Amino acid sequence: DVLSRLSSLPxxxxxxxxxxxxxxxxxxxxxxxxxxxxxxxxRAGVERTxxxxxxxxxxxxxxxxxxxxxxxxxxxxxxxxxxxxxxxGGSLLPVSRAADPKIxxxxxxxxxxxxxxxxxTQKAPSSxxxxxxxxxxxxxAAINEQINIEYNVSYVYHAMYTYFARDNVGLANVAAxxxxxxxxxxxxxxxxxxxxxxxxxVVKLETIMPPHTEFDHPEKGDALYAFExxxxxxxxxxxxxxxxxxxxxxHGDSQMCDFIEGGLxxxxxxxxxxxxxxxxxxxxxxxxxxxxxxDQELAVGQ
Numbered sequence: 174d175v176l177s178r179l180s181s182l183p184x185x186x187x188x189x190x191x192x193x194x195x196x197x198x199x200x201x202x203x204x205x206x207x208x209x210x211x212x213x214x215x216r217a218g219v220e221r222t223x224x225x226x227x228x229x230x231x232x233x234x235x236x237x238x239x240x241x242x243x244x245x246x247x248x249x250x251x252x253x254x255x256x257x258x259x260x261x262g263g264s265l266l267p268v269s270r271a272a273d274p275k276i277x278x279x280x281x282x283x284x285x286x287x288x289x290x291x292x293x294t295q296k297a298p299s300s301x302x303x304x305x306x307x308x309x310x311x312x313x314a315a316i317n318e319q320i321n322i323e324y325n326v327s328y329v330y331h332a333m334y335t336y337f338a339r340d341n342v343g344l345a346n347v348a349a350x351x352x353x354x355x356x357x358x359x360x361x362x363x364x365x366x367x368x369x370x371x372x373x374x375v376v377k378l379e380t381i382m383p384p385h386t387e388f389d390h391p392e393k394g395d396a397l398y399a400f401e402x403x404x405x406x407x408x409x410x411x412x413x414x415x416x417x418x419x420x421x422x423x424h425g426d427s428q429m430c431d432f433i434e435g436g437l438x439x440x441x442x443x444x445x446x447x448x449x450x451x452x453x454x455x456x457x458x459x460x461x462x463x464x465x466x467x468d469q470e471l472a473v474g475q
Contacts (some may be wrong), residue, residue: 305373309424313374315417316365321379322413323362326406330355332384333399344464346472347396354403357444358410361437368432394460396467397452404448411441 330351337348366376390398414437421429451471458467 302373308372312421312424312426312429315420316369317377319413319417320362320365323358324381326410327355327358328381329384332386336388344468346468350471364436396464397455400448400451400455404452407445407448411445414438414441
């Protein structure tokens, strides 16, 4: 009504106020366009809503009677096309026409998938691990064997430390080097024990063999002989770690393989290189004064 009144202003007004008249007429034209678009949208929405309501009403009537009836010229479907379950933003969601309404192969069903594990957990005695998952007994035994190897190597290095720390040997920096190496090997053993416990295994500590206490050699001298022995131990330990990795790989334990590669094998490779370098240096300097200079240089490197 307001738009009609504005569009029928007298000619005198248009002549007296031409700019105002032009503005009013452009406003009226644009308002008519917006109004037409709005009415078209409302009309389309009403028709769509009526169609959906007819489909839902038709499906409800077909479920209550034995013979299918026609509603608004459309056959009533055997199953509803839309459902209110999972309603999002007021829209009706389509459902499957399958005979079984449960969706299989698409949605993960946790309670069905966990039944076997739940039964195992409920029957597990208090003396066994509750969190053990796909941890093969051979992997558990191999870890216990590696723990014993690490402790044995650490024991040998500790004996070397006490030998070179004697007052009649006097190579304090060599002694400090082997003390550090002993601590590293013991740390590796503790890492393996911690991993064993986390995977649900049982740590079994075996007997440690007593090491030698004398490392003097008539031809090579004590320092070169000790470092050659250390190099042999590091290389042996590297081979044992690779065997441990093979056991884990044999049983498809990728997590154990990752632990060995990242936490043990990389450090062991560096240790082999470090001790091999020391052997090469001692072979160059010989015995006597050269060993003393080597000991002093070792302090700078540490």
